[in-house]
Amino acid sequence: MHVCTVTPISLTVGANRIVPAVAIPHPLGNPKLNPQEEFTLRKKLVEKALQALTTPVSEQHVFES
Amino acid sequence: MEAKRVVVYLNQFFGQIGGEDKADTPPQSVAKAVGPGVGLQANLPENCTIVGTIICGDGYFNENLEEASTAVRQMLEEFAPHVVVAGPAFNAGRYGMACGMVGKIAHELGIPAVSGMYPENPGVEAYRQYLYIIETGNSAAAMRSALPAMGKLAGKLANGEPIGPPAEEGYLSRGIRKNVFADKRGSERAIDLLLQKLKGEPFTTEYPIPHFDRVEPAAAISDLSQVTVAVVTSGGIVPKGNPDRIEASSASRYGKYSIAGLDTLTAEGFETAHGGYDPVYANQNPNRVVPVDALRELEKEGKIGRLFPYFYTTVGNGTSVANARKYAAEIAAELVNEGVQAVILTST
Numbered sequence: 098m099h100v101c102t103v104t105p106i107s108l109t110v111g112a113n114r115i116v117p118a119v120a121i122p123h124p125l126g127n128p129k130l131n132p133q134e135e136f137t138l139r140k141k142l143v144e145k146a147l148q149a150l151t152t153p154v155s156e157q158h159v160f161e162s
Numbered sequence: 163m164e165a166k167r168v169v170v171y172l173n174q175f176f177g178q179i180g181g182e183d184k185a186d187t188p189p190q191s192v193a194k195a196v197g198p199g200v201g202l203q204a205n206l207p208e209n210c211t212i213v214g215t216i217i218c219g220d221g222y223f224n225e226n227l228e229e230a231s232t233a234v235r236q237m238l239e240e241f242a243p244h245v246v247v248a249g250p251a252f253n254a255g256r257y258g259m260a261c262g263m264v265g266k267i268a269h270e271l272g273i274p275a276v277s278g279m280y281p282e283n284p285g286v287e288a289y290r291q292y293l294y295i296i297e298t299g300n301s302a303a304a305m306r307s308a309l310p311a312m313g314k315l316a317g318k319l320a321n322g323e324p325i326g327p328p329a330e331e332g333y334l335s336r337g338i339r340k341n342v343f344a345d346k347r348g349s350e351r352a353i354d355l356l357l358q359k360l361k362g363e364p365f366t367t368e369y370p371i372p373h374f375d376r377v378e379p380a381a382a383i384s385d386l387s388q389v390t391v392a393v394v395t396s397g398g399i400v401p402k403g404n405p406d407r408i409e410a411s412s413a414s415r416y417g418k419y420s421i422a423g424l425d426t427l428t429a430e431g432f433e434t435a436h437g438g439y440d441p442v443y444a445n446q447n448p449n450r451v452v453p454v455d456a457l458r459e460l461e462k463e464g465k466i467g468r469l470f471p472y473f474y475t476t477v478g479n480g481t482s483v484a485n486a487r488k489y490a491a492e493i494a495a496e497l498v499n500e501g502v503q504a505v506i507l508t509s510t
Contacts, residue, residue, distance in 0.1 A: 101509035103224045106255060106284045112507070113379035121185075121221050121256065121510050123443040124397070126450030139449060140456040143506070147391070147466065150504050153382040 098149045100124055100142065104159050114149040115159045116142065163209040166320040169243040170199040170215045171234070171264045173257045176249075177217030182440040185221035189233040191241070192217070198305060202247060205313025210320050214241040216264070220256035221439070227263065235267050243273060245320040248293070250278025250308040251285060253300035253480045254438075262289025269293065274319040278308040279334070282483050286334055294325070294333045300412075300480060335370070383504055392470035392502045394493060396478025397444065397451035397510040398436030399427070408477055410437025416476035416489045418496075421469070426455040438479035439510050451508055470502050478509060 098114035101107045102124055107115045118124030125139045149160045174184045176197045195203050195212040203212050216237050223230040238246065246268040248261035258277075262285035265275040275293035279286050280300040289295075294315055298308040311332040318325060328335045344351065351368070358365040383389055400408055406417045421427070427448035434444040434451065449455045457469045474493045478486070497505060 098505070099507045099509065101507075103256065103259060103509075105259060105288055107509070109284045109287045111375050111377060113377070118508070120225050122182075122439040122441070123450040124508055124510055125453045125456075126443065126447060128443050128446065128450075135447075136455060139453050140459065143453050143456040143460065144465070146506050147386055147460070147504075150383050151386060154379045156379065158379075 098146055100146050108157055108159070111157070113154055113157050114152070115157070116146050116149055117159065117161065118142065163207075163321065166210045166244040167213045167242065168202075168206060168210050168316060168320060169238065169241045169246050170195065170202065170212055171246065171248040171261060172197055172199070172215060172217050173223075173251075173254075173260065174217060174219040177215065179217060179219075182221075182438075183442075185219040185440060186225075187217070187219035188222050188226075189216060189218040189230055189237065191215065191237045198250070198309065199247075201305070201309045202313050202316075205310045207317040207321065210245075210317050213243065218260065220254070220260060223260040223263070224256045230260075231263060231267055234264055235271070238268060238271055238273065245316045246273055246275040246293075247312060247316050248275060248277040250296070250298050250305065250312065251283060252278070252298055252302055252304060252308075253280035253283050255284050256438075258283035258285025259288060261285055262293070262295075265289055265293025276312050276316045276319065276333075278312050281334060290334060290336050291338075294319070294331070294336070296332050297334050329366075386466050386504070387464055388467045389503045390468045390470050390501055391457065391466045391504045391506065392473065392497055393452050393454075393457070393506050393508065394474040395452050395508045396476055396481075397508055398434045398477040398479075399432055399444065399448050399452045399473070399475050400435045402431055402433050404433070404435045408435045408475070410435060410477060411479040411481075413477040413479070413481050414485065416474055416493065418472050418474050418493075420472055421454050422471035424454060425458050427452055434510075436477045436479055436510060438477075444510070451510060453506075453508070457506075466504075470497070470500065 099112035100116045102118040174187045196215040248264045251257035251261045261277040268275040269292040278296040278298040296311045298304045432448040434441045444451045461469045
């Protein structure tokens with residue numbers, strides 16, 4: 098599965114399970130948050146990525162929040 | 163000839179605002195030609211004048227697609243050009259996607275648009291139906307050859323002149339079929355092509371088979387707590403000092419680095435080698451690209467069976483599709499061999 102910010106590129110290159118990320122230079126983080134909040138955000142995104150891996154898909158799918 | 167108005171779209175770099183540190187600049191406009199627009203003006207017919215330039219950071223455009231599109235649409239409505247020229251973006255992916263979207267907005271407003279891109283730019287595949295994309299080299303070194311072709315085509319579009327087929331005008335195929343009269347009927351042309359092919363002579367097909375690089379989705383994993391999960395990234399995270407010298411763009415290799423026993427990726431131990439995005443945030447905290455800290459905690463909680471003790475990394479910045487495919491095949495074969503059943507790919 099693919100975690101990325103520019104999901105149209107991910108769709109173009111053919112990823113099947115796509116989870117939208119935060120921003121291009123920090124896909125799994127947000128420097129505006131304090132470290133604990135940022136870690137929580139990252140862990141949620143990773144859990145979402147893992148959830149995507151356990152979800153059956155028959156074609157390309159973007160797992161929107 | 164009646165005077166025609168041209169508007170140019172540029173990113174923050176070519177728009178002379180700044181480098182990656184200014185990639186978050188929202189759309190803005192000036193009522194004159196800037197940067198490559200100056201060279202473009204020299205390649206436009208005499209009745210065509212660049213009346214404005216719209217500039218937006220590549221990061222901002224791609225991360226705020228709706229806001230950026232609304233702002234660009236408004237600026238185009240105000241400038242009311244006869245043609246829009248976006249880029250050229252060469253092989254810069256985010257810039258190409260932005261140029262393509264600008265072409266789509268222009269198309270919706272009934273304004274023709276031209277861009278310039280390297281065939282592997284993702285903007286080509288995503289947006290070519292909305293605008294004419296002149297085929298360029300893969301870097302700004304090709305500016306000199308791109309501008310005359312883009313200027314000529316933009317001039318024709320502004321003046322409502324007929325546009326020839328892709329090979330003649332230098333643009334990438336838009337997948338549009340047009341009826342034309344041929345000298346010979348289809349059966350004769352088909353036999354001619356077949357004979358050329360059998361003799362090993364060069365020939366030009368009349369209908370290229372479209373190439374869709376799609377794979378069947380893998381089956382869903384039923385129980386993650388029994389599974390080894392690996393991370394692979396195109397975000398260029400490497401051990402500090404970049405020991406394998408992975409290039410900042412057009413990477414010729416990938417790296418495999420140990421995270422065994424690490425609870426997190428520290429700024430002292432890791433950094434990014436990627437030259438296509440502002441590296442500040444990834445260097446401050448490499449987990450923002452390769453989330454070792456979060457995965458390690460999920461491993462301890464038993465949500466995943468095990469975090470694979472290595473991550474694979476390359477720089478996805480102008481990297482050729484052929485190279486990317488080669489790295490992917492090697493990495494995938496190793497992961498399968500090691501019994502990894504789930505992979506998280508992260509991209510910047």
